[in-house]
Amino acid sequence: MIAQFFHNIEIILPEIAALTSGTWIYHKRDWIKHPLFVWIVPTITSAIGFSINQLQLFYAWKVLLAVVLIITILKIFQSCLAPAFATGLLPLVIDAHSWTFILVTGTLTFIVMLGVYIYGEHVDRSKFPAMQYHKILFYIFITLSWILIVLMFHKPQMAAIPPVFVALFGIVNQSTYNLNSFLRHVISLTGAAAFGTIVHTFILSWIGTTIITLPLVFIWLYIWKVKLPAAYTLPLLAIVIPKDMFNMFPISTFCAATFLLGMAWLYHKICVD
Numbered sequence: 001m002i003a004q005f006f007h008n009i010e011i012i013l014p015e016i017a018a019l020t021s022g023t024w025i026y027h028k029r030d031w032i033k034h035p036l037f038v039w040i041v042p043t044i045t046s047a048i049g050f051s052i053n054q055l056q057l058f059y060a061w062k063v064l065l066a067v068v069l070i071i072t073i074l075k076i077f078q079s080c081l082a083p084a085f086a087t088g089l090l091p092l093v094i095d096a097h098s099w100t101f102i103l104v105t106g107t108l109t110f111i112v113m114l115g116v117y118i119y120g121e122h123v124d125r126s127k128f129p130a131m132q133y134h135k136i137l138f139y140i141f142i143t144l145s146w147i148l149i150v151l152m153f154h155k156p157q158m159a160a161i162p163p164v165f166v167a168l169f170g171i172v173n174q175s176t177y178n179l180n181s182f183l184r185h186v187i188s189l190t191g192a193a194a195f196g197t198i199v200h201t202f203i204l205s206w207i208g209t210t211i212i213t214l215p216l217v218f219i220w221l222y223i224w225k226v227k228l229p230a231a232y233t234l235p236l237l238a239i240v241i242p243k244d245m246f247n248m249f250p251i252s253t254f255c256a257a258t259f260l261l262g263m264a265w266l267y268h269k270i271c272v273d
Contacts, residue, residue: 014236015042015086016108017214018166022083022229023116030080030173032116037079039106039113045070045088046105053091060147060159062092067143067165071136080131082169086162086233093160094240135172142168142263146256157245161256163230163237164189168260170230177268184224186257192217192231193253196238197246206239 022028023038032038048069052062070088074081087105090096143165150158167185171177195216200209213235221231238249245252 013087013090013105013108014233014240015083015090015162015166016112017232017236018086018163018229019083019109019112020115021232023112024119026227026229027119028229031082034077034079035113035116037077037081038116039109041073041077041079041081041084042087042109043102043106044073045084046091046102048073049088049091050096050099050102053096058156059092060151060156063089063159064140064144064147066092066160068140071131071139075131075136080170080173082166082230085165085169086230089160089162089165090237090240093162093237093242093245095242131173138267139169139172142260145263146259149259155252157242158248158252158256161237161253163192163233164253164256164260166230166233167228167257168264171261171264172267174268177265179265182261182265184226185228185261186254188221188224188226188228188231189234189257190250190254191220192234193238194250195220196235197249199235200238200246209239210236 019031019038019042023032049066052066052069055062057065066088067085070085073079074084087109091101147159150156167189171185192213195213196209199212199216203209203212214232217232217235221228234253238246241249
């Protein structure tokens, strides 16, 4: 509503949908282990992404640099907060140039953090292993591979689909990942992107698109028996992406999810499981 009132698209933060659903609805233990990080880490990565966007670099290489620095921050904080990738990559996608982006990110993540404290689910002190270095290298490797592929097909705008990178980070850190999960995740992400694209085509209102699509995504995930917070980001991302990405958004999401999550499945099948 605030973004609609001020007509400022940089105030729309799709990743907050993933962060909120993951912490308040699904109570993902590895995300809420340190509630303070729910505020600090995404705010830092948003500043990183914003700063990188100001550099005179080719878009695809900005994406790779952002991914490397985001992983570095997560490693420093020993955090598995996957939405940090979305807050770090979104400034590149929307070409953010206003400092309000960082301010709004910090404000909204602070509210989400307060919700985590209120729910009290973080009191579970179960230990979660930090991301291992070989997984970090694998994540960077498949990110680079994806970037080279989109450059080969002259589609640099497909380099960053933030929700897919969010989902990928969680999957790489999982102890197991099978073919059935891979297929359901690809379908879930592609469907969520399609909802956002189709609804926003006919309902140009940012608020209207949000009100209609988020319940649709919830039902869609329930049908496929998937708990995937990143999917909630996709309909909102359809609102803020550039026009040259909009019409191809579901296809871009499908391609990115198929390749990146498919590589993660192969990694688990060959190296982990």
